[in-house]
Amino acid sequence: MSPLSDHRKADGPLVLSIDAMGGDRGPATIVAGLATFARKHEDVRFLLHGPRDELQALVDKRPALSGRCDVRDAPRVVSMEDKPSHVMRNGQDTSMWSTLDSVRDGEATVAVSCGNTGALMLLSMVRLRKLPGVNRPAIAVLWPSRNPQGYNVILDVGADIRADADDLLKYAMMGASYARNGLSLEQPRVGLLNVGTEEHKGRTELKAAHELISANAEQNGFDFVGFVEGSDLPGTRCDVIVTDGFTGNIALKTGEGTASLIGDLLREAFAYSPLSRIASLLALTSLKRLQARIDPRRKNGGVFLGLNGTVVKSHGAADATGVAAAVELAYDLAQSGFGDRLAARIAAAGDTRPTAEDGPANEQKDGTDQ
Amino acid sequence: MSPLSDHRKADGPLVLSIDAMGGDRGPATIVAGLATFARKHEDVRFLLHGPRDELQALVDKRPALSGRCDVRDAPRVVSMEDKPSHVMRNGQDTSMWSTLDSVRDGEATVAVSCGNTGALMLLSMVRLRKLPGVNRPAIAVLWPSRNPQGYNVILDVGADIRADADDLLKYAMMGASYARNGLSLEQPRVGLLNVGTEEHKGRTELKAAHELISANAEQNGFDFVGFVEGSDLPGTRCDVIVTDGFTGNIALKTGEGTASLIGDLLREAFAYSPLSRIASLLALTSLKRLQARIDPRRKNGGVFLGLNGTVVKSHGAADATGVAAAVELAYDLAQSGFGDRLAARIAAAGDTRPTAEDGPANEQKDGTDQ
Numbered sequence: 110m111s112p113l114s115d116h117r118k119a120d121g122p123l124v125l126s127i128d129a130m131g132g133d134r135g136p137a138t139i140v141a142g143l144a145t146f147a148r149k150h151e152d153v154r155f156l157l158h159g160p161r162d163e164l165q166a167l168v169d170k171r172p173a174l175s176g177r178c179d180v181r182d183a184p185r186v187v188s189m190e191d192k193p194s195h196v197m198r199n200g201q202d203t204s205m206w207s208t209l210d211s212v213r214d215g216e217a218t219v220a221v222s223c224g225n226t227g228a229l230m231l232l233s234m235v236r237l238r239k240l241p242g243v244n245r246p247a248i249a250v251l252w253p254s255r256n257p258q259g260y261n262v263i264l265d266v267g268a269d270i271r272a273d274a275d276d277l278l279k280y281a282m283m284g285a286s287y288a289r290n291g292l293s294l295e296q297p298r299v300g301l302l303n304v305g306t307e308e309h310k311g312r313t314e315l316k317a318a319h320e321l322i323s324a325n326a327e328q329n330g331f332d333f334v335g336f337v338e339g340s341d342l343p344g345t346r347c348d349v350i351v352t353d354g355f356t357g358n359i360a361l362k363t364g365e366g367t368a369s370l371i372g373d374l375l376r377e378a379f380a381y382s383p384l385s386r387i388a389s390l391l392a393l394t395s396l397k398r399l400q401a402r403i404d405p406r407r408k409n410g411g412v413f414l415g416l417n418g419t420v421v422k423s424h425g426a427a428d429a430t431g432v433a434a435a436v437e438l439a440y441d442l443a444q445s446g447f448g449d450r451l452a453a454r455i456a457a458a459g460d461t462r463p464t465a466e467d468g469p470a471n472e473q474k475d476g477t478d479q
Numbered sequence: 480m481s482p483l484s485d486h487r488k489a490d491g492p493l494v495l496s497i498d499a500m501g502g503d504r505g506p507a508t509i510v511a512g513l514a515t516f517a518r519k520h521e522d523v524r525f526l527l528h529g530p531r532d533e534l535q536a537l538v539d540k541r542p543a544l545s546g547r548c549d550v551r552d553a554p555r556v557v558s559m560e561d562k563p564s565h566v567m568r569n570g571q572d573t574s575m576w577s578t579l580d581s582v583r584d585g586e587a588t589v590a591v592s593c594g595n596t597g598a599l600m601l602l603s604m605v606r607l608r609k610l611p612g613v614n615r616p617a618i619a620v621l622w623p624s625r626n627p628q629g630y631n632v633i634l635d636v637g638a639d640i641r642a643d644a645d646d647l648l649k650y651a652m653m654g655a656s657y658a659r660n661g662l663s664l665e666q667p668r669v670g671l672l673n674v675g676t677e678e679h680k681g682r683t684e685l686k687a688a689h690e691l692i693s694a695n696a697e698q699n700g701f702d703f704v705g706f707v708e709g710s711d712l713p714g715t716r717c718d719v720i721v722t723d724g725f726t727g728n729i730a731l732k733t734g735e736g737t738a739s740l741i742g743d744l745l746r747e748a749f750a751y752s753p754l755s756r757i758a759s760l761l762a763l764t765s766l767k768r769l770q771a772r773i774d775p776r777r778k779n780g781g782v783f784l785g786l787n788g789t790v791v792k793s794h795g796a797a798d799a800t801g802v803a804a805a806v807e808l809a810y811d812l813a814q815s816g817f818g819d820r821l822a823a824r825i826a827a828a829g830d831t832r833p834t835a836e837d838g839p840a841n842e843q844k845d846g847t848d849q
Contacts, residue, residue, distance in 0.1 A: 304725055304729065359709040360730065363730045364733050366709060
């Protein structure tokens with residue numbers, strides 16, 4: 110679709126930039142996850158960022174990484190407690206900074222980090238810069254759903270607590286692009302999260318966003334289903350759900366919390382009596398099938414959208430399986446040329462604000478009252 | 480605590496006002512649920528509102544209701560499609576209006592309706608009026624949690640899409656009162672929903688609410704734990720979670736949607752193979768135990784807080800078990816004298832805004848600049 114993506118693919122093997130530090134479980138877990146991924150994909154190379162000696166020792170223990178993983182020395186680490194603004198000013202020697210700069214400099218296609226989300230987002234904005242036309246980048250996640258593709262795309266889940274109508278339109282375009290490339294949906298259906306599905310409901314800015322997205326859906330290759338509710342996040346009414354980062358973050362954590370509570374109660378229920386413990390043994394494969402379906406580690410990774418370059422944020426507490434899933438997601442996105450396709454989409458859309466909101470005024474700027 | 484509640488109790492048997500119409504399953508289901516409740520509580524009387532002949536025939540078939548249920552004729556019904564403002568202007572002959580007026584006139588202590596939430600809230604505000612000191616009433620629900628009491632209180636889940644700092648303080652007070660009377664917690668712990676727990680995070684109005692609630696917690700008999708996240712809704716960090724009705728409604732529906740998806744996937748997992756179907760038979764009691772714990776019908780009912788009188792909103796799709804649970808909740812609240820206790824609390828708190836935000840100014844009104 111975009112000439113840029115063809116150019117990238119012709120360049121040789123895909124390169125992913127991996128932050129080895131900042132995860133709750135330390136670099137050994139990151140390297141283990143990377144090795145798991147590397148065994149399945151022989152055509153990918155890695156740039157691994159962190160303290161050289163420590164990382165080189167870990168890499169040398171993994172035959173799957175042999176000859177495919179360059180360690181880039183970055184002595185300092187961004188911790189979960191570091192304030193994003195502090196990292197932005199003083200983070201030059203950190204592994205996070207170095208990871209992003211490899212994408213910035215065109216050495217790698219996608220960056221992956223388990224570190225501090227706020228710092229990673231702010232650093233990404235500073236080092237990679239926002240795409241022209243995007244005011245607020247967003248974090249998108251895949252949410253288990255009843256749709257045939259098994260997941261819906263939700264954004265923003267926490268990049269910015271505010272979003273105006275134009276931001277929400279950009280989220281719709283970026284989310285649709287993600288669904289097209291990440292979930293193979295040709296014409297994704299986009300919904301706008303609200304407290305009811307009637308058009309008169311909700312906050313004023315949501316009514317404005319409804320109009321704006323509706324007016325821009327066709328030319329951007331997605332269907333707009335209008336307002337959707339919290340119950341539609343795992344539902345079949347749409348494939349992409351758009352909301353501000355405050356609401357999206359609370360919905361995401363509420364969903365995770367609910368799933369985790371039910372998992373615990375399920376375990377309790379099966380541990381209740383000798384008979385139920387026998388039943389749980391017989392039900393083991395059924396329960397494992399269920400777990401595989403909703404296991405957050407299997408689709409681990411929020412994707413930062415709206416930047417010059419794609420960044421995958423893995424869960425800080427991810428184990429090796431989770432890290433491998435995040436790297437897999439980065440690989441899928443890099444392979445599909447997602448970053449360049451998205452940039453082309455946004456560039457082609459131009460400035461959406463005047464087109465939709467003041468459409469007629471555009472053509473008769475001198476006399477809208479005539 | 481409040482002399483009013485003693486007065487009410489001395490009046491004779493408790494009376495509940497029940498809207499027989501407006502539920503998705505019709506009045507027969509409401510009457511069946513009422514009979515289920517009545518069999519367990521012989522000391523309660525009912526006022527049942529709707530078309531007299533239809534209801535009387537249904538009541539006559541239920542021995543448990545014999546001699547304890549007055550039918551109040553109300554020929555018209557508020558439908559789920561009716562706009563709240565239309566009902567407010569033209570709803571005089573509806574069962575919903577009649578149900579609320581029985582509480583307004585002091586004939587009954589608590590009202591129960593399965594009808595249109597928006598209409599019920601607006602009618603409640605018009606007919607019962609807001610408590611002095613409350614600007615925005617709220618809807619509170621009980622959310623399954625890991626806490627010893629099994630549930631947390633969440634409000635507002637959809638009465639109003641906006642809430643300023645003073646509204647959120649009132650929600651904290653009302654939610655704490657609900658937890659005290661409905662969950663028997665002497666000193667409830669209250670949290671304010673946000674996207675992070677650090678004090679510098681979130682929207683400006685949330686920082687103001689944080690200060691205001693913190694300053695008013697002790698004198699209102701609750702502990703303030705500060706900001707909490709979506710994952711804390713079913714958690715143990717607090718017993719009461721306070722948020723605006725937009726965020727609360729989306730969190731509620733996201734939680735319900737997630738629970739429902741997991742339930743479906745669980746059924747699918749167990750239906751997968753002959754062996755898993757046998758396992759599911761053996762696991763039946765375990766699964767039923769789980770279901771009982773998270774079954775929304777068992778704690779069915781949002782409670783409208785901040786009005787002169789308590790209103791319980793049952794789920795529109797409630798079956799007889801769900802209706803019985805909603806009436807049970809109304810009974811619990813009526814018995815504890817909750818409405819009067821809450822009114823006394825709010826009245827005692829007075830105008831919280833100046834006390835907390837401009838405290839010193841109150842005492843030196845003539846010269847705050849001195």
